[in-house]
Amino acid sequence: MTKQEVIKAIEGLSERELKAIIQTLNALSIMKENRYPFLGNFLGVTEEKSEQPDEFVCSMPISRQILNPYRIVYGGITATLADMAMGWMLEKRISDKDKFVTLEMNVRYHKAGTGKKLTATARVIHQAQDIWQMACHVHNDRGELIVTATGTFLQLRRNKD
Structure with a gap:
């Protein structure tokens, strides 16, 4: 075109x-x-201040573009937010030069994604060499638990040069 x-x-x-x-x-x-990658910017994902030093918090507004025909957030969008939160925490808090990729992720849906905003809180569960196990929970602006997720991430080490 x-x-x-x-x-x-x-x-x-x-x-x-x-x-x-x-x-x-x-x-x-x-x-x-x-x-930051296009998708995160398109979804309006922003880092939030974390009350706990071992947690990473980010959020995104709920807009019409991410609602399914039932007027709730697509499950894949909510899973994407959890994946972004866990990966972003690792890149920001663990290493400013290394990259992390998702090896496996498990998502459990507890309630429909409704409201004005979704907030994801991520934390490290365990680390062994270059493998990181993470957990994340996503709440809406009313404090309702929408999703819990766990993920395994591979650390891609970059040379200092």
């Missing part, structure tokens, strides 16, 4: 569809500033 075709397609969008385009453009713009 050419730039002109994109502009023409945008002109024909509804207000709701236009909001999704604006959200996408904002995510691309923010990516240049914070160097």
